[in-house]
Each structure stands twice: as structure tokens, then as C-alpha cells.
Amino acid sequence: MANALIRRLEAYVRLSADDRKALLLAAGEGIRTFDARRDLMREGDEPRVVNLILSGWACRYKTLPDGRRQIVALFVPGDLCDPHIYILKRMDHNVGAITPVTAAQVGRDSFERLISERPRIVQALWWHELVVTAIQREWTLNIGQRTAYERMAHLMVEMFLRLQTVGMAEGNSIEWPLTQLDLADATGLTPVHVNRTLQAMRRDGLIELAGRRLTILDMAALKSTAMFNPEYLHLEHEGAHLDANE
Amino acid sequence: MANALIRRLEAYVRLSADDRKALLLAAGEGIRTFDARRDLMREGDEPRVVNLILSGWACRYKTLPDGRRQIVALFVPGDLCDPHIYILKRMDHNVGAITPVTAAQVGRDSFERLISERPRIVQALWWHELVVTAIQREWTLNIGQRTAYERMAHLMVEMFLRLQTVGMAEGNSIEWPLTQLDLADATGLTPVHVNRTLQAMRRDGLIELAGRRLTILDMAALKSTAMFNPEYLHLEHEGAHLDANE
DNA sequence: CGATGCCTTGAGACTGTTCAAATTAGGTGG
DNA sequence: CCACCTAATTTGAACAGTCTCAAGGCATCG
Structure with missing residues (x-):
């Protein structure tokens, strides 16, 4: 079920068997399902878990007091909603299911255990985070400049x-x-x-x-x-020098 | 000169004297100045350093082939352009000076030394990164929905x-x-x-x-x-439980 | 004092919006 | 399997916000 994440991270770096096992283990706990149009997390909530989308589409969205709504990001299987989100005291946006969604909700403790034991995964998560941010920038460009x-x-x-x-x-x-x-x-x-x-x-x-x-x-x-330039997705296999040699 | 960064990180967590010293040390190396309207980093470049703005305003911007230009972020003193940016092979955007800028350019090695030795700073940097991303989301909302x-x-x-x-x-x-x-x-x-x-x-x-x-x-x-809601800046002192006890 | 960049103004055009209603599609229960 | 209900898509027409193009004015700096 968590294969999509592994596949996604391996766009950046090949993981070892142990890395994969650790990821699957962390993703195996706390699997939850959500109906379409339900929220996984809501603005104002205290974030306690890291969400990993296993199946379905979800989105991040923000609203204005008068009801205008902006979807600021889309999530598909393999996307991690926010590593380290629990650092923040309150969510500043919502995460909602577009289709029925199954998500692995990794608690803070097991998440931190994972990254303290698996340095290659830490790197991969940083890569993931940088790519998510790059996508957000491209969306800003998209909405700001394109017709x-x-x-x-x-x-x-x-x-x-x-x-x-x-x-x-x-x-x-x-x-x-x-x-x-x-x-x-x-x-x-x-x-x-x-x-x-x-x-x-x-x-x-x-x-x-x-x-x-x-x-x-x-x-x-x-x-x-x-005017699509795929650079911002950083899809090529960038961390080759970090590959697990298994 | 790097006081702004310390001040900024301390919006999240109070640092110890040693933490501060380590930050100042890292920021002390490789200080560079840029004329207004010059680029600090350019799309396509291989990123080798983490930029810390010490004085002046800078911006991230992306362009379309036909010349349309979107500033996707603004940097002011104390802002860190991109921790871990060197993980990516190529820049997908530009960083340009708006005013004359002085920046500390921290090399990969000293950056990694800093974070391997100072766990509280790692936390603070994650907080910084999450806030930067939150600002980017708010900009997407801003451009997408507000008049x-x-x-x-x-x-x-x-x-x-x-x-x-x-x-x-x-x-x-x-x-x-x-x-x-x-x-x-x-x-x-x-x-x-x-x-x-x-x-x-x-x-x-x-x-x-x-x-x-x-x-x-x-x-x-x-x-x-x-319709300003300051939540996304996460300005309150969130990491109190992590405070250095000096 | 001239040059350059920045700000300001006008008029007309266009992209995207608003509001309102009709049509179609999809899902559910009988 | 049909009938219904609701959600989603489609259409029309008028309108508004923002853009385009083009020119003029102002300020700052060497």
C-alpha cells in the first residue's frame, strides 16, 4: 500500500531494503479512511500526525472569511502531507479528501524514530519537502501569470x-x-x-x-x-551518490 | 549582522548561547554583497550554498519563456533562502536582489556540521522552512482569490x-x-x-x-x-518546551 | 542640467465574472 | 431496472475588473 511513497522517494534516491522496511512499518500503523469531501485536518487543529496518502486524491485548501476558497495543493498517492508539521502549534490550512482517501497517519514518535535511525530517509524527506515547495512556487507563477x-x-x-x-x-x-x-x-x-x-x-x-x-x-x-518546464518537479534521479548499494 | 536570523528563529524557540555562537560562526563565513537588481542565484545553476540575508531585500522569481515574471517570495533580513537547497541538482527559480544585499553564503559542509551538532537549531530550521512554505501558500491564496x-x-x-x-x-x-x-x-x-x-x-x-x-x-x-489572518506566519513562541534554559 | 528610470494619466479593449436557468449525469431506493 | 434526487455540467447575456497601448510628467543622480 505504501509502495507509492517508496516509488516517489526513489525518484530521488534508491533506498535499501531496510529503509523500505522501516517506511512500510511506519506507514502500516494508523491507517485511516476518509469519505470523499471529508477533511483530514482542519485549520486551527493542533497537528499531531504526518499524513501519507495511500490511495485517492486530497487537497490542501484555504478559505477567506467570505467563503472564497483556494486549493493550494493537490495530493495523490505517495504524497506526504507535511513532514514535521507537528512542529507547528496550529494548522493554518485544511487538508480535504477529494475522492475517498486512505491515509497512513504516522505519529510524531514513530516519525522521529524513523528519521533518527535512517539517515538516507531524512535526505529523501528533505528532497520531498523541497519538491513540494517548488510545486507551490510553480502554482504561484501559474495563477499569477498564466491565462x-x-x-x-x-x-x-x-x-x-x-x-x-x-x-x-x-x-x-x-x-x-x-x-x-x-x-x-x-x-x-x-x-x-x-x-x-x-x-x-x-x-x-x-x-x-x-x-x-x-x-x-x-x-x-x-x-x-x-509553457511547461518540468525542472521544478526535480524528477530525475538526483541522489545517485547516495544510493543504497543493495 | 546575523542578529536578524537569531531574532527570527527565536520567534520559535529560545536558543542557548552556544547555539547563537554556532549560528554567528556559520553566518560569518562567506559574506557577499550584491548590487540592487543583481541575481544571487539563477535558474539552472547548481546550488552550492545556503543564503542568509543579512541586509537588504531580495526576492525569488520565476519567468515564462515570453518574459512574464512572477515574484514568488520576498526575503528580508533574517530570512534563510533555502536550507538544504544543495540537495537539488539545479535551481528551478532565481533569487535576485531588490536593494543592495549582503548575504552570508554558508557552504554545504559547514551547514551540515551546524545541524549535526545543534539539534535545537535543526528544529528551528524546520520551523523556518514550514513558515516559508506557509507564506508561499498564503501567496497562492492571495493571488488566486483576493482582488x-x-x-x-x-x-x-x-x-x-x-x-x-x-x-x-x-x-x-x-x-x-x-x-x-x-x-x-x-x-x-x-x-x-x-x-x-x-x-x-x-x-x-x-x-x-x-x-x-x-x-x-x-x-x-x-x-x-x-482579510488578514496572521496564523500562517506562526509568530507566537511555539517551541517553548524546547527552550534553552539559560 | 541632462538622462534615465519611475510614476501617472487616458481611453479603449478584453479576459474572466456574475447571475440565472436549463440540461445532463450519477447514485440510490423502491 | 426504473424513477427520482441531487450534484455536476452547460448555456446565455450583461457586466466588471484588469489589461493594453501610448504618452506625459516627475524625480533622482551623476
């Missing part, structure tokens, strides 16, 4: 690649559980405008989107209209 | 509070080296519209902005139009 059309194209390419690294792309298509309202909240657009932009993307032959499945018909064109 | 007027109000309150925690606010005013073009790039607006929005804010008696100095005339009103 609606480019913005949605960018999000689609990103999610496709991220799912691909955990083995969840099937050819040129992925599961796409986001409603148009979710998409609107993630891109800072209106649901109505999202709808119209999707229609334009279909008309242009870039994508097919129906029945909670996204098929990318022309990846080259999609990437180029999105 | 131009609200957005600029929010940025002003944030920078005021951040400067205040490092002792660089003077009453209700701060240095404000951002040109309207910088402001536009940071908020995802047009320079023209920034100009008009500033005029509206002045007309409404919220601020005074002239000669690179921002004075907040009505903090309560500014906060409320910005």
Missing part, C-alpha cells in the same frame, strides 16, 4: 507527470476526479469560465475529459501551450 | 509584520524598496493597475507611500480589507 487556458493546461500536465511517477498513468490518460468546481478553486477561476475553457481545450484537440478520466490527446501541444 | 486592492493590502501587512519581528519596523512605517513594477510582479497585476490601486489606498487613508517608505495609517482597516 486561464494556459493555467489549466499546466495543471493537467503536472498531474499527469506526478501520477506517472507513481505508476498511476495508463498510457496517455489518468484518473481525474476533480469537478469543475474543484478545478476552479485550484486555478483561481470561476466554474463557468473553467467550463468554457475546457470546451476550448477539447475543441482544440488537446484533451478528452469525461467520466472522471482525463486523456491527453496531444501532449506536445499541451506542454507547449502551458 | 487587486485586497491583495496589495495583504502584502503590505505581511511585510510589515515580518519586518517587525526582526526589529525593522519604525512605529507604523517600514522601508519599502519595491517599485510599482516589482509590486506588479509580486501580485500578478499590471504596473498600471498597481498604480491605480495604490492611489485608491491612499485616497482611502490606509497608507502613505513615498520615497521608498511605507506608512500604515490605519492598520485595523488595512488588515480587515486584506
